Amino acid sequence: MFLLDHTHDPLIGSWVPGADDHPDFPVQNLPLCIFARGTDIEEPGRAGVRIGDHILDLSAVVAAELIGDPAALAAATAAGRNGSLNDVFALGAAPRQALRHAVHALLREGAPERDTVARMLTPVNDVQFRLPARVGDYTDFYAGIHHARRVGMLFRPDNPLLPNYQWIPVGYHGRASTVHVSDNSVVRPRGQVAGPDGSPSFEPSSRLDFELELGVWLCDSPTPGTVLPIARAAEQVAGYCLLNDWSARDIQSWEYQPLGPFLSKSFATSVSPYVVTPEALAPYRCALTRPAGDPTPLDYLSNDLDLAVGGLDIDLEVEMSTATMRAKDMPVLTLSRSSSKHLYWTVAQLIAHHVAGGCELNAGDLLGTGTISSADETGLGSLLELSRGGQEEIRLPSGETRTFLLDGDEVTIRGRASHPGRAPIGFGECRGRVLPS
Amino acid sequence: MFLLDHTHDPLIGSWVPGADDHPDFPVQNLPLCIFARGTDIEEPGRAGVRIGDHILDLSAVVAAELIGDPAALAAATAAGRNGSLNDVFALGAAPRQALRHAVHALLREGAPERDTVARMLTPVNDVQFRLPARVGDYTDFYAGIHHARRVGMLFRPDNPLLPNYQWIPVGYHGRASTVHVSDNSVVRPRGQVAGPDGSPSFEPSSRLDFELELGVWLCDSPTPGTVLPIARAAEQVAGYCLLNDWSARDIQSWEYQPLGPFLSKSFATSVSPYVVTPEALAPYRCALTRPAGDPTPLDYLSNDLDLAVGGLDIDLEVEMSTATMRAKDMPVLTLSRSSSKHLYWTVAQLIAHHVAGGCELNAGDLLGTGTISSADETGLGSLLELSRGGQEEIRLPSGETRTFLLDGDEVTIRGRASHPGRAPIGFGECRGRVLPS
Numbered sequence: 001m002f003l004l005d006h007t008h009d010p011l012i013g014s015w016v017p018g019a020d021d022h023p024d025f026p027v028q029n030l031p032l033c034i035f036a037r038g039t040d041i042e043e044p045g046r047a048g049v050r051i052g053d054h055i056l057d058l059s060a061v062v063a064a065e066l067i068g069d070p071a072a073l074a075a076a077t078a079a080g081r082n083g084s085l086n087d088v089f090a091l092g093a094a095p096r097q098a099l100r101h102a103v104h105a106l107l108r109e110g111a112p113e114r115d116t117v118a119r120m121l122t123p124v125n126d127v128q129f130r131l132p133a134r135v136g137d138y139t140d141f142y143a144g145i146h147h148a149r150r151v152g153m154l155f156r157p158d159n160p161l162l163p164n165y166q167w168i169p170v171g172y173h174g175r176a177s178t179v180h181v182s183d184n185s186v187v188r189p190r191g192q193v194a195g196p197d198g199s200p201s202f203e204p205s206s207r208l209d210f211e212l213e214l215g216v217w218l219c220d221s222p223t224p225g226t227v228l229p230i231a232r233a234a235e236q237v238a239g240y241c242l243l244n245d246w247s248a249r250d251i252q253s254w255e256y257q258p259l260g261p262f263l264s265k266s267f268a269t270s271v272s273p274y275v276v277t278p279e280a281l282a283p284y285r286c287a288l289t290r291p292a293g294d295p296t297p298l299d300y301l302s303n304d305l306d307l308a309v310g311g312l313d314i315d316l317e318v319e320m321s322t323a324t325m326r327a328k329d330m331p332v333l334t335l336s337r338s339s340s341k342h343l344y345w346t347v348a349q350l351i352a353h354h355v356a357g358g359c360e361l362n363a364g365d366l367l368g369t370g371t372i373s374s375a376d377e378t379g380l381g382s383l384l385e386l387s388r389g390g391q392e393e394i395r396l397p398s399g400e401t402r403t404f405l406l407d408g409d410e411v412t413i414r415g416r417a418s419h420p421g422r423a424p425i426g427f428g429e430c431r432g433r434v435l436p437s
Numbered sequence: 438m439f440l441l442d443h444t445h446d447p448l449i450g451s452w453v454p455g456a457d458d459h460p461d462f463p464v465q466n467l468p469l470c471i472f473a474r475g476t477d478i479e480e481p482g483r484a485g486v487r488i489g490d491h492i493l494d495l496s497a498v499v500a501a502e503l504i505g506d507p508a509a510l511a512a513a514t515a516a517g518r519n520g521s522l523n524d525v526f527a528l529g530a531a532p533r534q535a536l537r538h539a540v541h542a543l544l545r546e547g548a549p550e551r552d553t554v555a556r557m558l559t560p561v562n563d564v565q566f567r568l569p570a571r572v573g574d575y576t577d578f579y580a581g582i583h584h585a586r587r588v589g590m591l592f593r594p595d596n597p598l599l600p601n602y603q604w605i606p607v608g609y610h611g612r613a614s615t616v617h618v619s620d621n622s623v624v625r626p627r628g629q630v631a632g633p634d635g636s637p638s639f640e641p642s643s644r645l646d647f648e649l650e651l652g653v654w655l656c657d658s659p660t661p662g663t664v665l666p667i668a669r670a671a672e673q674v675a676g677y678c679l680l681n682d683w684s685a686r687d688i689q690s691w692e693y694q695p696l697g698p699f700l701s702k703s704f705a706t707s708v709s710p711y712v713v714t715p716e717a718l719a720p721y722r723c724a725l726t727r728p729a730g731d732p733t734p735l736d737y738l739s740n741d742l743d744l745a746v747g748g749l750d751i752d753l754e755v756e757m758s759t760a761t762m763r764a765k766d767m768p769v770l771t772l773s774r775s776s777s778k779h780l781y782w783t784v785a786q787l788i789a790h791h792v793a794g795g796c797e798l799n800a801g802d803l804l805g806t807g808t809i810s811s812a813d814e815t816g817l818g819s820l821l822e823l824s825r826g827g828q829e830e831i832r833l834p835s836g837e838t839r840t841f842l843l844d845g846d847e848v849t850i851r852g853r854a855s856h857p858g859r860a861p862i863g864f865g866e867c868r869g870r871v872l873p874s
Binding site: 100136170175178187189191202213255258263266268299353356357361362 | 443525573577579595600601605607608609610611612613614615626627628629631634636637638639685688691692693694695696698699700701703704705732736737758790793794795797798799802824
């Protein structure tokens with residue numbers, strides 16, 4: 001899945017109008033999604049592939065018998081499940097890779113099936129997206145070391161990183177039932193908040209935050225009882241998305257001892273609708289270098305190939321707008337420019353750690369990387385960091401200020417990868433707007 | 438669901454042989470389960486009701502048209518789903534209560550359908566059990582205050598209970614994929630364990646523990662966005678079970694800061710196969726009294742009816758045997774005699790808290806109460822407490838000693854409720870045996 005082939009060739013374009021110049025979805029990307037035509041929430045979801053500003057309906061491709069096995073198997077599996085990619089994820093890498101090749105052949109310049117396939121495209125503005133898969137379990141990691149250090153600094157200035165951080169990919173179980181697809185509304189959660197006298201009250205959170213993360217959709221893990229070596233852990237990845245781990249900081253600080261975050265996180269998690277495959281991201285693998293002097297990972301987390309190309313080089317941005325900014329037609333404010341290169345652990349390490357003790361992973365399980373902030377101040381992935389724990393106001397172009405999110409605020413995460421000589425690809429967006437409690 | 442009727446009458450018996458003298462499953466109990474005949478793991482699960490030493494097949498009851506709606510709806514829903522009670526749970530209280538009445542009428546002494554129904558019974562020794570429902574999300578609470586205080590004492594002798602404990606039902610998200618039905622084997626997990634010099638190694642846990650808990654199966658929660666008042670929270674309970682939250686203490690102490698337990702818990706959670714309904718437990722409701730001087734719960738956790746009968750009076754026991762004890766035919770050792778009366782929060786309070794911030798609950802979600810220990814030394818719900826953090830050896834009748842579990846050890850949790858003038862009912866058992874890593 002790290003190999004490059006003609007589907008990555010930036011010189012091969014698509015006959016779909018607008019695809020070649022699309023910043024996110026040229027023919028080299030081809031992410032999977034679940035979409036429905038129209039706005040009826042009862043309309044069943046269909047499996048699709050995004051190309052330019054259109055969605056290719058995989059059930060139509062299957063019905064027209066345009067592709068052969070094993071790509072047809074993947075497409076039929078996706079198309080037959082009425083609204084979830086779980087079974088496609090469960091097929092693993094080979095059928096997914098074959099599907100990529102088959103769809104690329106249908107959409108590339110000069111494809112003989114062009115006229116037939118053109119009728120299977122729906123403009124993206126005419127569809128709504130569904131969650132790509134039923135989330136069995138959702139796990140959120142803490143693999144952004146600059147976030148961990150900066151948040152730790154707020155609470156423990158002398159000892160910001162806990163002793164386990166550089167040894168163990170710290171993570172915890174999140175809430176699967178409240179993972180929603182962009183662009184969703186997020187109702188401001190209510191909860192217990194500590195008062196100045198030590199006794200709490202139950203009220204709407206006044207420290208509502210976002211967290212910039214990557215999401216990882218998983219295939220099935222091996223049979224329970226067998227060991228998954230780090231060298232094979234990357235094979236468990238079905239694809240990537242953007243993820244916003246909405247967080248209520250005031251609820252979190254009161255509830256989280258000793259068992260970790262609970263209701264401060266479980267009211268909502270947003271993911272972008274597209275599953276960007278490991279194949280599409282192959283040109284953007286990179287090394288994640290550890291600072292000199294940091295401990296060497298234990299054997300079960302160490303692998304030469306993973307060391308060399310286990311990282312991802314994806315530019316990540318957070319934009320924000322307020323109701324006032326939108327009413328005045330002001331442009332959004334970019335709060336943060338970060339990168340997945342700032343992660344301390346590779347996704348393979350997260351997975352190898354997750355299964356090492358006997359925990360079963362299933363197709364459709366979702367991982368969050370944890371908040372990805374840069375070492376410097378340009379790429380802070382949360383308002384907790386941007387406002388230094390709520391101590392410093394952020395000035396907006398509208399003249400407003402913020403420490404945490406107010407009702408009506410909208411947060412959008414974007415992700416794009418580009419390099420000279422390679423086709424740029426992107427993730428679309430993960431957007432959510434805060435509604436009053 | 439707190440009302441008593443003729444189905445609770447201890448003077449009404451059953452025609453099923455052995456049911457009237459059964460310590461757990463007389464006709465006043467009638468718990469639901471998913472079972473399969475024979476030992477083929479491919480055999481689909483069927484919905485059943487336990488009575489005495491038999492299982493009544495609900496699909497046979499439906500096929501014979503022995504009962505009318507709404508009980509028939511519940512039975513057909515259970516029988517039609519091939520191996521899960523999720524959809525029955527989702528129906529809520531009224532059809533479940535009607536099913537109880539209808540099954541009671543079929544199984545009570547003098548039932549005219551006796552000969553027909555007798556052919557729908559399978560001896561419990563001829564069946565295997567499946568997990569009663571597909572677990573969407575699993576949440577583990579920490580509502581046993583004596584456990585929380587005693588464990589806190591090991592780490593913070595001067596301040597064993599954290600400031601939030603008496604205000605907030607502390608809980609965290611557990612791993613749904615590794616919830617298994619009794620009687621399962623538990624492979625000793627491997628994981629990172631801190632060494633004496635501060636650097637960890639990856640090895641099999643040497644501090645493997647059990648935790649005595651009650652489990653709670655849930656119905657659907659109300660539409661997201663609507664408030665669930667504490668007065669209605671108990672309606673979300675579909676039934677109760679026994680739960681063993683297996684824990685690797687050495688992995689836990691290294692990994693749990695700052696985001697809580699993760700792989701130290703997620704390798705296995707065991708539940709008993711029977712769903713004991715709120716209706717069956719109606720005679721065993723009780724008050725959970727707070728010590729004088731403890732804070733009054735906030736309004737969203739306070740309700741007069743819940744204060745009066747929100748607790749459950751169930752005797753809980755933990756038994757243990759070793760391979761040596763079993764080889765010598767020695768009786769099991771009872772390690773602990775506890776009670777659900779020792780919980781600090783009612784199940785309605787756990788649920789009201791869980792949904793208060795906007796978290797969606799779904800039918801088949803599972804809650805654990807947290808470890809239920811007594812205030813005194815007779816009912817300690819974990820080896821961490823029994824061995825005082827591993828400092829004191831527990832002497833076994835075989836001459837062996839334990840601080841934590843060794844390979845081959847088997848732990849069984851039992852639960853029973855009884856009072857003079859009421860029919861005793863029980864939960865069966867939640868059993869698991871430790872296998873080597």
